[in-house]
Amino acid sequence: MKLPRDIAGRDLARALIRHWGYVQVNQVGSHIILQTDNPKHHRLSVPDHDSLRIGTLNAILRSVAEAKGVRREDIVEKL
Numbered sequence: 324m325k326l327p328r329d330i331a332g333r334d335l336a337r338a339l340i341r342h343w344g345y346v347q348v349n350q351v352g353s354h355i356i357l358q359t360d361n362p363k364h365h366r367l368s369v370p371d372h373d374s375l376r377i378g379t380l381n382a383i384l385r386s387v388a389e390a391k392g393v394r395r396e397d398i399v400e401k402l
Contacts, residue, residue, distance in 0.1 A: 324396050326380055332371045335383065335402065339369070342401040343391060365390035 336355045339345040349356040350371070358366045367386055370379060384395045391398075 324399060326377055326384075326399065327402060328377065329374055330380065330402060331373050332369050332375050335375065335380070336369045336371075338402050339387065343387060343398070359390070362392065363390065 332355065336345075336347065336357060339357055340347060343359070344361050345357040345359045347355060348358045348366075351368075353371045354368045355371050356366065356368055358364075365386075367383060369383060375383075384398050387398055388395045
């Protein structure tokens with residue numbers, strides 16, 4: 324699976340809010356703090372940068388996939 328190379332942090336945060344049940348709870352500097360309680364409590368920080376580095380994007384996707392019990396590919400499809 325090839326990851327998108329030009330996704331902005333704000334766009335990723337919006338997709339997680341819209342499709343995966345996350346809520347923006349805070350913003351500290353250039354980091355957006357998202358949180359969900361379904362199916363378990365999970366909190367993560369998304370950098371509000373124009374283009375996320377591939378390793379940062381991969382780490383966020385892996386974390387969300389583990390918390391939601393889905394595959395990374397399912398998350399990428401909805402970006």
